[in-house]
Amino acid sequence: AASGRPLKLLTLLLVVQGDRVLLGMKKRGFGMGKYNGYGGKVEAGETVLEGALRELHEEAGIKATDATPRGRMLFEFRGEETVMDVRVFSASAFEGEPTESEEMTTEWFGVDKLPFDRMWADDRHWFPILLDGGFFRGYFEFEKDKIVDGVLERTADA
Numbered sequence: 001a002a003s004g005r006p007l008k009l010l011t012l013l014l015v016v017q018g019d020r021v022l023l024g025m026k027k028r029g030f031g032m033g034k035y036n037g038y039g040g041k042v043e044a045g046e047t048v049l050e051g052a053l054r055e056l057h058e059e060a061g062i063k064a065t066d067a068t069p070r071g072r073m074l075f076e077f078r079g080e081e082t083v084m085d086v087r088v089f090s091a092s093a094f095e096g097e098p099t100e101s102e103e104m105t106t107e108w109f110g111v112d113k114l115p116f117d118r119m120w121a122d123d124r125h126w127f128p129i130l131l132d133g134g135f136f137r138g139y140f141e142f143e144k145d146k147i148v149d150g151v152l153e154r155t156a157d158a
Protein backbone atom coordinates (compact mmCIF):
# COMPACT_ATOMS: atom_id res chain seq x y z
CA ALA A 1 0.00 0.00 0.00
CA ALA A 2 1.25 3.47 -0.77
CA SER A 3 2.59 5.38 2.21
CA GLY A 4 1.72 9.02 2.99
CA ARG A 5 2.64 12.19 1.12
CA PRO A 6 4.97 12.28 -1.88
CA LEU A 7 8.67 12.78 -1.09
CA LYS A 8 10.99 14.92 -3.18
CA LEU A 9 14.51 13.49 -3.06
CA LEU A 10 17.18 16.20 -2.69
CA THR A 11 20.85 16.40 -1.71
CA LEU A 12 22.87 18.76 0.46
CA LEU A 13 26.66 18.61 0.72
CA LEU A 14 28.72 20.45 3.32
CA VAL A 15 32.47 20.84 2.76
CA VAL A 16 34.10 20.91 6.21
CA GLN A 17 37.88 21.40 6.24
CA GLY A 18 39.34 21.47 9.75
CA ASP A 19 37.77 24.49 11.47
CA ARG A 20 36.12 26.00 8.39
CA VAL A 21 32.96 25.31 6.40
CA LEU A 22 32.31 26.23 2.75
CA LEU A 23 28.90 27.85 2.33
CA GLY A 24 27.17 29.52 -0.58
CA MET A 25 24.72 32.39 -0.64
CA LYS A 26 21.81 31.19 -2.82
CA LYS A 27 21.30 33.83 -5.50
CA ARG A 28 17.92 32.65 -6.83
CA GLY A 29 15.26 29.99 -6.59
CA PHE A 30 14.43 27.94 -3.52
CA GLY A 31 16.27 29.23 -0.45
CA MET A 32 17.34 32.45 -2.17
CA GLY A 33 19.02 34.84 0.28
CA LYS A 34 20.20 32.10 2.63
CA TYR A 35 23.64 30.60 3.13
CA ASN A 36 23.63 26.85 2.63
CA GLY A 37 25.66 23.89 1.53
CA TYR A 38 25.46 22.78 -2.09
CA GLY A 39 22.80 20.51 -3.47
CA GLY A 40 19.55 20.06 -5.30
CA LYS A 41 17.61 17.46 -7.24
CA VAL A 42 18.71 13.90 -8.00
CA GLU A 43 18.36 13.18 -11.74
CA ALA A 44 17.17 9.96 -13.31
CA GLY A 45 20.00 7.50 -13.79
CA GLU A 46 22.27 8.89 -11.08
CA THR A 47 22.72 7.76 -7.50
CA VAL A 48 22.03 10.14 -4.63
CA LEU A 49 25.79 10.50 -4.07
CA GLU A 50 26.41 11.16 -7.77
CA GLY A 51 23.70 13.82 -7.66
CA ALA A 52 25.30 15.49 -4.63
CA LEU A 53 28.73 15.53 -6.30
CA ARG A 54 27.24 16.90 -9.55
CA GLU A 55 25.45 19.74 -7.74
CA LEU A 56 28.62 20.66 -5.81
CA HIS A 57 30.59 20.82 -9.06
CA GLU A 58 27.87 22.80 -10.88
CA GLU A 59 27.38 25.27 -8.01
CA ALA A 60 30.91 25.61 -6.55
CA GLY A 61 33.25 24.29 -9.24
CA ILE A 62 34.92 21.64 -7.12
CA LYS A 63 34.97 17.84 -7.04
CA ALA A 64 34.67 16.37 -3.54
CA THR A 65 36.85 13.26 -3.17
CA ASP A 66 35.66 11.92 0.18
CA ALA A 67 31.94 12.70 0.36
CA THR A 68 30.07 10.55 2.86
CA PRO A 69 26.45 10.30 4.06
CA ARG A 70 25.83 12.06 7.40
CA GLY A 71 22.12 12.46 7.84
CA ARG A 72 18.62 12.63 6.48
CA MET A 73 16.21 15.54 7.01
CA LEU A 74 12.53 15.68 6.12
CA PHE A 75 11.13 19.18 5.57
CA GLU A 76 7.43 19.90 5.31
CA PHE A 77 6.14 23.31 4.36
CA ARG A 78 2.59 24.12 5.44
CA GLY A 79 0.39 24.27 2.38
CA GLU A 80 2.72 22.13 0.23
CA GLU A 81 1.87 18.55 -0.53
CA THR A 82 5.35 17.16 -1.14
CA VAL A 83 7.79 16.62 1.70
CA MET A 84 11.48 17.34 0.99
CA ASP A 85 13.65 14.28 1.66
CA VAL A 86 17.11 15.83 1.99
CA ARG A 87 20.10 13.50 2.09
CA VAL A 88 22.98 15.31 3.79
CA PHE A 89 26.62 14.57 2.93
CA SER A 90 29.90 16.02 4.17
CA ALA A 91 33.31 16.12 2.54
CA SER A 92 36.71 17.34 3.73
CA ALA A 93 38.76 17.01 0.54
CA PHE A 94 38.19 18.25 -2.98
CA GLU A 95 39.88 18.91 -6.32
CA GLY A 96 39.79 22.35 -7.91
CA GLU A 97 39.23 25.83 -6.49
CA PRO A 98 35.88 26.93 -5.05
CA THR A 99 34.35 29.16 -7.74
CA GLU A 100 31.20 31.24 -7.53
CA SER A 101 28.43 30.24 -9.93
CA GLU A 102 25.20 31.82 -11.11
CA GLU A 103 23.45 29.87 -8.32
CA MET A 104 25.77 30.22 -5.35
CA THR A 105 28.72 32.12 -3.92
CA THR A 106 31.63 30.25 -2.28
CA GLU A 107 32.64 31.56 1.15
CA TRP A 108 34.60 29.97 4.01
CA PHE A 109 33.23 30.38 7.54
CA GLY A 110 34.93 29.39 10.82
CA VAL A 111 33.01 26.65 12.58
CA ASP A 112 32.49 29.03 15.50
CA LYS A 113 31.32 31.86 13.24
CA LEU A 114 28.60 30.22 11.17
CA PRO A 115 25.96 32.74 9.96
CA PHE A 116 22.99 30.81 11.40
CA ASP A 117 20.80 33.93 11.35
CA ARG A 118 21.21 33.92 7.57
CA MET A 119 20.68 30.15 7.15
CA TRP A 120 17.66 27.87 7.40
CA ALA A 121 16.39 27.82 11.01
CA ASP A 122 16.93 24.07 11.40
CA ASP A 123 20.64 24.26 10.59
CA ARG A 124 21.66 25.52 14.03
CA HIS A 125 20.20 22.31 15.47
CA TRP A 126 21.98 19.69 13.33
CA PHE A 127 25.22 21.50 12.36
CA PRO A 128 26.77 20.81 15.81
CA ILE A 129 26.18 17.06 15.28
CA LEU A 130 27.60 17.26 11.75
CA LEU A 131 30.67 19.14 13.00
CA ASP A 132 31.42 16.72 15.83
CA GLY A 133 31.43 13.83 13.35
CA GLY A 134 28.07 12.42 14.35
CA PHE A 135 25.06 11.34 12.31
CA PHE A 136 21.52 12.66 12.50
CA ARG A 137 17.93 12.34 11.34
CA GLY A 138 15.30 14.99 11.70
CA TYR A 139 11.93 16.30 10.65
CA PHE A 140 10.98 19.99 10.61
CA GLU A 141 7.67 21.58 9.69
CA PHE A 142 7.88 25.13 8.38
CA GLU A 143 5.42 27.93 7.87
CA LYS A 144 7.35 30.09 5.38
CA ASP A 145 10.78 30.55 7.03
CA LYS A 146 9.66 29.71 10.59
CA ILE A 147 9.84 26.30 12.26
CA VAL A 148 6.43 25.37 13.68
CA ASP A 149 7.37 21.81 14.74
CA GLY A 150 10.33 19.50 14.63
CA VAL A 151 12.24 16.56 15.99
CA LEU A 152 15.95 15.75 15.68
CA GLU A 153 17.98 12.80 16.90
CA ARG A 154 21.63 11.86 16.85
CA THR A 155 21.90 8.45 15.24
CA ALA A 156 24.51 5.71 14.90
CA ASP A 157 24.63 6.16 11.11
CA ALA A 158 23.11 8.27 8.36
Ligand SMILES: Nc1nc(SCCc2ccccc2)c2[nH]cnc2n1
Pocket residue numbers: 010011012030031036037038039040041075084086120121122123
Ligand atom coordinates in the same frame (compact mmCIF):
# COMPACT_ATOMS: atom_id res chain seq x y z
N1 LIG B 1 20.17 23.45 5.17
C1 LIG B 1 18.88 23.36 4.74
N2 LIG B 1 18.65 23.14 3.44
C2 LIG B 1 17.40 23.08 2.99
S1 LIG B 1 17.08 22.75 1.34
C3 LIG B 1 18.57 21.84 0.86
C4 LIG B 1 18.35 21.03 -0.37
C5 LIG B 1 18.18 21.91 -1.57
C6 LIG B 1 16.91 22.08 -2.09
C7 LIG B 1 16.74 22.86 -3.23
C8 LIG B 1 17.83 23.48 -3.83
C9 LIG B 1 19.10 23.31 -3.29
C10 LIG B 1 19.29 22.51 -2.16
C11 LIG B 1 16.33 23.26 3.90
N3 LIG B 1 14.98 23.27 3.74
C12 LIG B 1 14.48 23.49 4.97
N4 LIG B 1 15.47 23.62 5.88
C13 LIG B 1 16.63 23.48 5.22
N5 LIG B 1 17.91 23.52 5.66
